[in-house]
Amino acid sequence: QQQxxxxxxxxxxxxxxxxxxxxxxxxTAFDYxxxxxxFPGKGPALLxxxxxxxxxxxxxxxxxxxxxxxxxxxxxxxDSQPGDSATYFCAASMRSGGYQKVTFGTGTKLQVIP
Amino acid sequence: xxxxxxxxxTLVQPVGSPLSLECTVEGTSNPNLYWYRQAAGRGLxxxxxxxxIDQISSExxxxxxxxxxxDRQFILSSKKLLLSDSGFYLCAWTxxxxxxxxxxxxxxxxxxxxxx
Numbered sequence: 655q656q657q658x659x660x661x662x663x664x665x666x667x668x669x670x671x672x673x674x675x676x677x678x679x680x681x682t683a684f685d686y687x688x689x690x691x692x693f694p695g696k697g698p699a700l701l702x703x704x705x706x707x708x709x710x711x712x713x714x715x716x717x718x719x720x721x722x723x724x725x726x727x728x729x730x731x732x733d734s735q736p737g738d739s740a741t742y743f744c745a746a747s748m749r750s751g752g753y754q755k756v757t758f759g760t761g762t763k764l765q766v767i768p
Numbered sequence: 769x770x771x772x773x774x775x776x777x778t779l780v781q782p783v784g785s786p787l788s789l790e791c792t793v794e795g796t797s798n799p800n801l802y803w804y805r806q807a808a809g810r811g812l813x814x815x816x817x818x819x820x821i822d823q824i825s826s827e828x829x830x831x832x833x834x835x836x837x838x839d840r841q842f843i844l845s846s847k848k849l850l851l852s853d854s855g856f857y858l859c860a861w862t863x864x865x866x867x868x869x870x871x872x873x874x875x876x877x878x879x880x881x882x883x884x
Binding site: 685686688690695696697698699700703743747749751752753754756758759760761763 | 800802809810811812814817819825858860862864865870871872873874875876877878880
């Protein structure tokens with residue numbers, strides 16, 4: 655029930671195209687859903703995040719779509735660029751026992767080709 | 769602003785040797801601190817978390833231990849490394865849950881550990 659399932663495992667998109675990564679969760683106690691971007695050899699960095707009372711959040715070329723009833727959320731990268739090539743992790747978080755209990759997806763390796 | 773540091777950046781150690789990885793956070797007080805391990809091409813596995821000095825909780829039983837001797841310092845240790853301890857170790861912090869801050873976890877640059 656704590657799992658977050660992420661797909662696809664890898665994704666190749668042409669420059670200018672749309673990259674879409676999907677995640678699904680089980681536990682309805684999760685109340686915060688961030689996406690992280692990780693470049694090789696670096697720590698993950700927050701990209702964008704959403705709470706379940708909102709169905710969509712957009713920041714620049716990055717959009718999260720959230721479907722509370724289906725317990726699914728997705729990341730859309732518009733006008734994908736080679737610099738977007740990285741591994742993306744979705745996560746689901748809740749406050750538990752004084753700390754944030756975060757469950758991460760298994761990651762999607764995105765490659766944007768010129 | 770807040771920053772998080774980890775060192776060393778890379779480490780190559782023989783099997784059976786001890787380990788000490790350090791993480792420090794600047795610009796915040798009483799953060800929640802976390803240690804994760806990331807195997808090659810895999811997701812993040814939570815190892816330890818701490819909500820205060822000397823308050824450490826372990827998520828999985830293993831060959832590692834953690835300590836928090838100061839408010840903004842988190843140390844990951846082992847007495848005898850195993851081959852399976854190789855990986856990318858990440859420290860992260862969040863604001864205390866008692867506040868109205870975001871629940872975002874902020875990660876450090878990581879330590880690449882290779883056990884030979």
